[in-house]
Amino acid sequence: MDSTPMKYAFAALTALAISTTTASAVEQNCRFIQAKPDREACYKRQEEELAARRKPAPATAESNTLETLRQMRQDDDAVYRSINNICRGC
Template sequence: MNSTVLKFALPALAAFAISTSSAAAVEQSCRFIQAKAEREACYKRQEDELAAKRKPVAPANDGQALDTLRQMRQDDDAVYRSINNICRGC
């Protein structure tokens, strides 16, 4: 049982190490550029790439989301009406 875990964990760990080292290598490469303008351009490109990756994805179907929100609001209103008739501290 233990050897099967190692068979799967070792390749996953190696893939993780490779992926993080390549990302770190991209970040480190700008630091070694001697010309200030080129170095700043490199940092700007990296910043733009990160911003593009972090950009939120717009929902594909807004109509369905609005219908879901309306239904949730109606359900909430029904619960609030039923709770309103409960005697608290009588």
């Protein structure tokens, strides 16, 4: 039995665990800073980094509108399909 895929999976999970641990460790470090201005600056940096990570890619208005229309059309089609399956006057 070849254990190579298991080794890769274990390595990937280990790397993921380490990366999430360091991210949470960075967030926890600010509260241990004694000087108030430095601590507030640390929190501000964290806020900016978090906002930058959460910021979605800029989409043009036209592509956003087309995507919304496609989604609405799919929703409408699903409703129409479910309505057609209702027995009227059985």
